Amino acid sequence: MRGSNVVGEAAVRAGCRFYAGYPITPQNELPEYLSARMPEVGGAFIQGESEIASINMVLGAAATGVRAMTSSSSPGVALKQEGISYMAGQELPAVVINMMRGGPGLGNIAPSGADYYQATRGGGNGDYRTPVLAPAGCQELADLTFTAFDIADKYRTPVMILGDGLMGQVMEPVIFPDPIDIKSLPPKDWALTGCKGRKPKAIFSMLLDLNALYNHNLHLQEKYDEITAKELRWDTAMTEDAELLVVAYGTPSRIAESAIEELRAEGIKAGLFRPITLWPFPTIPLRKLAAKIGKVGVFEFSMGQMLDDVIMAVGERAEIYFYGVPGGIIPTPSDVARFLKSSIKGDGKVGRRIEA
């Protein structure tokens, strides 16, 4: 099944009953799929007049306790930042899919990793964080879609799934988790349902009182600390005997895995560290492993964005090498293998050494 369709089917099975989005390549298969699938399960699908309208439709649906989702690609996600910031402030759960494409501006429609900053730092205003999940294949797209809705509901926060144009288009076999029974989900006592038999509720992010906003931000930060403590996800492969630790997420991690296998066939030992949550970033696990191995090679589809998080995690505990390609041009495993060999030698001929 195609990556975008996988997300659509997984969302429905995870109990999503509202989708709004605006067409943008390379993720159009997702709204196309849901336009037919949502009505089958009694859900609602709307093609919004813009990304801004779509995210705000999701905000409205989410406020009533419905599992809701929108999707887009890079420039479209830029437009959704207003709604994401409001939902962070209003503590509303929702899932935002971003299949990244090349930028800045209109860029191109090829796979890219250039919106790591936008996703993990957030382009919206205010002191908030958005949990970001980075799948590396169709099975994980399905599984992490479930995870995204669960994290969103548990912590009352928007959650982003960050893939790229390739992830949205690639076809791989998937075993879907069984559909959940929506009635089995924990009740949302904060949701707006009409005030029959209770006092009216209001959901808002504006807190004019200085102390109220101060305390609200402290409350949000407590929540982000809890997410950081409980929801970190990462994966490792072939690290036990590695002389070099490759750090890559999403599509680049798949290419890196092939490159590592190429090297291993030649007797050169590299291993993989793959962040699955990009925020919160698995800082401490990476730090420990990097310190043990001593050399780190960072590979991503940008000119160095996740690199910042790696530098913050590793610091001077290991040598850091970086190989970044701007979105659109996808290196082969052999290209990446040359970078890894160069990093192991420490000659900096492919990619570059990050001076601590």
Add this chain to the structure above:
Amino acid sequence: MSAEAAFKKIFGRPESLKENYTHYCPGCGHSIAHRLVAECLDELGLRENTIGVPPVGCAVLAYNYFNFDMIEAPHGRALAVATGIKRTNPDKFVLTYQGDGDLAAIGTAETIHAANRGEKISAIFINNAIYGMTGGQMAPTTLLGQEATTAPGGRDSSLHGNPIDISAMIAVSNGVVYVERCSLASLKQIRQAKKAIKKCFQVQLDKLGFGLVELLSPCPTNWKLSPKEAWAWVNEVMVKVYPLGVIKDTTGYEDKK
């Protein structure tokens, strides 16, 4: 005879309004509009089934005054937020309460497309031809020649464009069933406004499509007029640009009578 039996309550606070003081200025139309909305919800028995969406602007704190569930929308997005609510909760009564900046400037796209989709939502549109909350800047509905802090010397069509009549604009769409413009500057018009709001709500209850009531609303503070002068300005100047009356009605209600 007990006191209860001897006296009949003929006037009180609608249940759909909380017992709070509002922050609105003396002579402002919002307090009147709030009351009319609340009375209509009470009379139709809708309060406990209503989810409302206030704007960003002077009525941003409306959830402190309205006594039913409400959700804040980003500036201009009220009708998109309301769409998400209504489509997932078709049995709920969903209304937006928006000013001219919210509905006719930053939210123009959301307004036109929610209306054009024929969303079964009721929009209350407060037009005071000025940005009130931010202190008197030019609104999309500001009249030509009208002073605003960002239109010194008055609105000039060659520099600032013309006052926008968004109610007439949306009325051309088939999804829009009912649009009426009333004012909050005379007792007669206030009574008419209540009738219009109630009819607009009935449109949603009957699932006919999109309904909007525009209320020309005095803003003495930013017009720099006394409340009495502000009423006169609505009645003598503003209505010439925004004529009162039914702009569109395909409800068929009158035919049935």
